Amino acid sequence: MRVANRDCREFVNRLRPFEGSNLEGYFMGDAYVVVSYGWFPLFVNKGGKWYTHEEKYSVSTSKQKSQSYPNGEVQVVPFSELKGLAKI
Numbered sequence: 001m002r003v004a005n006r007d008c009r010e011f012v013n014r015l016r017p018f019e020g021s022n023l024e025g026y027f028m029g030d031a032y033v034v035v036s037y038g039w040f041p042l043f044v045n046k047g048g049k050w051y052t053h054e055e056k057y058s059v060s061t062s063k064q065k066s067q068s069y070p071n072g073e074v075q076v077v078p079f080s081e082l083k084g085l086a087k088i
Helices: 009-013 059-068 079-086
Strands: 023-028 031-036 040-046 049-052 074-076
Touching (some): 009 059, 040 059, 040 079, 049 079
Antiparallel strands (some): 040 049
């Protein structure tokens, strides 16, 4: 479903697929993945737990991350581990 980035958090929290402006959420195997620009993972939900990383990124991707940040606890892991969880 097409949504404005500012409205995507509801979709993220409900693990619902969405397409925003260079931001999307979808299932990749058994993980729900939120990616920026079609390849850069921001968040992964696997086994009911949220994961993210602290890598540096552009101003626009930083804004996308804040707009899509899930409610609740989010565990910070290395970027390579997040990519593995997302199977990207």
